[in-house]
Amino acid sequence: MTISPYRLGASLYMPAVRTDIIDVVLKNKIPGLSSLIICFEDALAEQDIAAGLSNLHTVLAVLRQHRHANHSHANCEHNHANRDHDRPLVFIRPRHQAMARLLVDEFDLSTVNGFVLPKFTQATLDEWTDILEPTQLLWMPTLETAEVFDALAMRELVNVLDTHPCRSRMLAIRVGGNDLLNVLSLRRQRHKTLYDGPLGYVMKMLVSTFGSRQFALTAPVCELIERNDILTEELKADIEHGFVGKTAIHPNQIDIINQALAVEATEYEDALRIVNSGAAVFKHNGAMCEPATHTRWAENILTRAQYYGHQKRWLTSIPG
Template identity: 45%
Template structure:
């Protein structure tokens, strides 16, 4: 699948272990019709003794996906499919042994400057997108993150990077912490890291997605956190349970007021004007306005 995809089309990414016995059915039957993307995981979610079956299951799933599109050329579109390999060696195996026709990209685990060139050599000949995951010790160091941001911005892989993912659980583990079930990520040190990562990567026009909320029994907490994700400039969120999907999709809808203001900011020739009691300044707000219209395109308006 070689087509242009907006970062906003990633939305809520459902992680599914590659050894899930119903993996093919979940995708082919479009079990969650509003789900925008799926990440088939061969990394942390798979025990070493299950890798062989997981790889076989991935092979069979992607063959079935290709068959679905062959037999339904004008039918309903399935979610965007990404695969998270265990390492670079496994990514090379996937490229050689799996039907990539309808795979959109790879999620690159434990990504940092040290492995950039190895990933580039492994993936450069494919048309697949990259979603590098920021979850190593380097993330705690703002200097290293600024260097990585600038390096990626100038690297030939730049056009392949769809979004950067923030690996919350690995970052929490590095601090000997686990998310409190009654608090958002922004109430602890990961909140600082999110602020820092947005600051150093968004200035180079990279988009970032938010970490998972593993306590899926409390949708009120999830709703609070997604609002904070949006306010920090993040454009989607990893989910681990389908019950989280509707909450995230609703939170990402754009208000009619924001939509109208964004339209006027992009359409006006004025230097500054007022709308709904607020100052609008196209010179400094045009990037925000463009994102609002793009967000509305994929999540809707309320």
């Protein structure tokens, strides 16, 4: 089953030592969660790595048992597909390539959707390819190193990725905001969105570079846990720039992210008309709609609405 990057939504990072990961994945402990990332990198102290690996082994064993139990029921394939769609997607962020190789070689990752690749650069592409080639895992590289500030380096990277065998397995490219600020010896200002600081340029450049080649991107975390107003403003900019989801670090951010991803009624109506109209150009909701240039946008809007809904109001007759 093909997974849409729009299904990522609010991707919650969870340290690998968390003992409630199973409850989150299988028991809906965090309602509305679309995807989670079991983290061995920044969210885990060095002394906790062994405990995290042990916990991951337990989590994977329980997920396998749950999958096998589903297959034992009548109509197992249909039921299993529905349950897999209902539960959050599960990704692992290894600490480095050596840990990734350990996980691939020694862990049963059949219930994991993919890896988040930390500190991803063109120089690490061959090694990640060698590690992940034997698996079916999806890729989510994270752009968070000094090279990201170099527009030429990013253009070279997208040129390589666009024709690389990993292209079909690359679900989305993640942008690591805090790591990029760390490169500049900076920290996010408490009263501003990322777009109001030095990363504003980077976000726009990455969208232009990767989005124009049809790579999906997810937006950086807003670590201001108690500033929902800043998160809300930042989400408006994320969506305006075409990001398909956003990293979350606290469950309280999930509903806010999901609500922001819900499609506005006027956009939903425009999208329906654009994909169904036979006209070359027409006016709707006070704006020109031109299928030749707006169809990609419309298809993305309708896909987003499938996962996060749309604001409902009276819909006039839709062509087709």
